[in-house]
Amino acid sequence: MTAHGEDVRDGDGRAESDSPSEPASSPETIEVPAARERARAIPEAAVARLAVYLRVLSGLRDQDVTTVSSDELATAAGVNSAKLRKDLSYIGSYGTRGVGYEVAVLIGQIERTLGLTRKHSVAVVGIGNLGHALANYGGFPSRGFPVAALFDLDPDLVDVPVGGIPVSHIDDIVEVCREREITIGVIATPAQGAQEVCDRLVAGGVTCILNFAPVVLQVPEDVEVRKVDLAVEMQILSFHVARRQQEAGVAGESEVDGADIGPPGTGVRVPDEFDSVNGMVERL
Amino acid sequence: MTAHGEDVRDGDGRAESDSPSEPASSPETIEVPAARERARAIPEAAVARLAVYLRVLSGLRDQDVTTVSSDELATAAGVNSAKLRKDLSYIGSYGTRGVGYEVAVLIGQIERTLGLTRKHSVAVVGIGNLGHALANYGGFPSRGFPVAALFDLDPDLVDVPVGGIPVSHIDDIVEVCREREITIGVIATPAQGAQEVCDRLVAGGVTCILNFAPVVLQVPEDVEVRKVDLAVEMQILSFHVARRQQEAGVAGESEVDGADIGPPGTGVRVPDEFDSVNGMVERL
DNA sequence: GTCTGTGAATGCCTTCACAGCG
DNA sequence: CGCTGTGAAGGCATTCACAGAC
Numbered sequence: 001m002t003a004h005g006e007d008v009r010d011g012d013g014r015a016e017s018d019s020p021s022e023p024a025s026s027p028e029t030i031e032v033p034a035a036r037e038r039a040r041a042i043p044e045a046a047v048a049r050l051a052v053y054l055r056v057l058s059g060l061r062d063q064d065v066t067t068v069s070s071d072e073l074a075t076a077a078g079v080n081s082a083k084l085r086k087d088l089s090y091i092g093s094y095g096t097r098g099v100g101y102e103v104a105v106l107i108g109q110i111e112r113t114l115g116l117t118r119k120h121s122v123a124v125v126g127i128g129n130l131g132h133a134l135a136n137y138g139g140f141p142s143r144g145f146p147v148a149a150l151f152d153l154d155p156d157l158v159d160v161p162v163g164g165i166p167v168s169h170i171d172d173i174v175e176v177c178r179e180r181e182i183t184i185g186v187i188a189t190p191a192q193g194a195q196e197v198c199d200r201l202v203a204g205g206v207t208c209i210l211n212f213a214p215v216v217l218q219v220p221e222d223v224e225v226r227k228v229d230l231a232v233e234m235q236i237l238s239f240h241v242a243r244r245q246q247e248a249g250v251a252g253e254s255e256v257d258g259a260d261i262g263p264p265g266t267g268v269r270v271p272d273e274f275d276s277v278n279g280m281v282e283r284l
Numbered sequence: 285m286t287a288h289g290e291d292v293r294d295g296d297g298r299a300e301s302d303s304p305s306e307p308a309s310s311p312e313t314i315e316v317p318a319a320r321e322r323a324r325a326i327p328e329a330a331v332a333r334l335a336v337y338l339r340v341l342s343g344l345r346d347q348d349v350t351t352v353s354s355d356e357l358a359t360a361a362g363v364n365s366a367k368l369r370k371d372l373s374y375i376g377s378y379g380t381r382g383v384g385y386e387v388a389v390l391i392g393q394i395e396r397t398l399g400l401t402r403k404h405s406v407a408v409v410g411i412g413n414l415g416h417a418l419a420n421y422g423g424f425p426s427r428g429f430p431v432a433a434l435f436d437l438d439p440d441l442v443d444v445p446v447g448g449i450p451v452s453h454i455d456d457i458v459e460v461c462r463e464r465e466i467t468i469g470v471i472a473t474p475a476q477g478a479q480e481v482c483d484r485l486v487a488g489g490v491t492c493i494l495n496f497a498p499v500v501l502q503v504p505e506d507v508e509v510r511k512v513d514l515a516v517e518m519q520i521l522s523f524h525v526a527r528r529q530q531e532a533g534v535a536g537e538s539e540v541d542g543a544d545i546g547p548p549g550t551g552v553r554v555p556d557e558f559d560s561v562n563g564m565v566e567r568l
Numbered sequence: 569g570t571c572t573g574t575g576a577a578t579g580c581c582t583t584c585a586c587a588g589c590g
Numbered sequence: 591c592g593c594t595g596t597g598a599a600g601g602c603a604t605t606c607a608c609a610g611a612c
Contacts, residue, residue: 365593
């Protein structure tokens, strides 16, 4: 999403996803600006796939491919061609019957639809392992997502530049986000601080949040949250392993080696919460 | 949804998601073992949420809460109570009418359903930032996901222990996975090597893969893949920013500052591919 | 003939609403 | 009377299948 969805969407939802996210539809707005309102009409699931098509198309462009059919593109993106055509139809008719799509045109239209023609300044909160990675990644700024602010709680980290940007203290989230016009906040903190951080980001004018902390964030309805939860992903995989084993004959009920995780339910209390797959995201 | 999601992914998401993932239903199998076949019947989206409920329930247990109603649990998990009850109904009837659910019982049943009563040895491939984080995270082994193998291409890393486990060379994936009975493979490499790595994991007997590389992996149908794609997540958020701005009056068409990302379609070629949000996952 | 674009059909998931148990 | 469990209804998303442009 999401899978997870995404979902949600779920994901995911995906998706998966699928994955995550809660659309919250407002049926009060009447159809008026037609063309402008089009965005509204694109299903969440389709939006997620458009991003995938965009990546594939970029790859094709790099190989100097100028034209592609729905079948080729669909295969490369891992979907069937009917779905792909329907997805593309939401953003308009840019193909040529009997031929296919022009790669450059399609890239342009998808970028426009996804709002990638505009800069989206990003703030990363929680400069642990993942935070570091995000801050250092050069592909972000070049793709329209400049990382413009970093935050952490640790005084030892404050003012230390990571990926060229000095880390600010969490207490300054609101004012720094306001100043630097941050639109997207990435929460890479442990579970405990996440809601607090989220509140501050929202107070600082951030309307979109990507949450790696294993908590369900409470936000006003005009704020969009997407969640990436490794614990959930692992457990979904676990479910599929289990299912497959059941199917493949009850005989295969091998408990691997006696090493049980402890009687579920009453079981041995585990250090703490899968909670933090996000602990993994903590200080290195 | 991420949500995987997909999304499933999404939604997701997704699924979800939402996200990600492709169920691939086989309608040939006839209903026979009823109870055993139950797992089959649980919707993918519900499985993702069960993992969320499990986390919330663990939190409640830690606070010594012994009983919880569908309403309380639903609120804490960020879903509505009808959905939660339906999800729980897929795994059986463990509530008490007029009262609610016993926390311990529910935890046990969800763990059983998700196959968490069994160990799932994990291999992490690509010991960059994210790989490091995963290898170091103590919550994995304690929750039934022992990280039992690490792989990287870099000779400088081979034999260096990370999180207590020495890194093996990518060339040895097949035999090491066989030996250590790895069931879940996590791909945290850049895009280029991902398919190759995936093939080796599969050859080594891995049936479930969590993929962080921005590529659509090709796998046999008996292998389950979940994808986590930051690029997609960011772009979905971007879409929502764009949509919101359109809604909030056309006037607000502020291009922030003239800094465009370059004419989409024909645009300035960007370093390379959002491709690797995964670059972020590369060597620190 | 090829391949896109799209109404119509199908199937999945969510939501409703209430019967039934404690 | 409260809260669970669940059939039935409704809403989305995917898939089908074909008309129409090239």
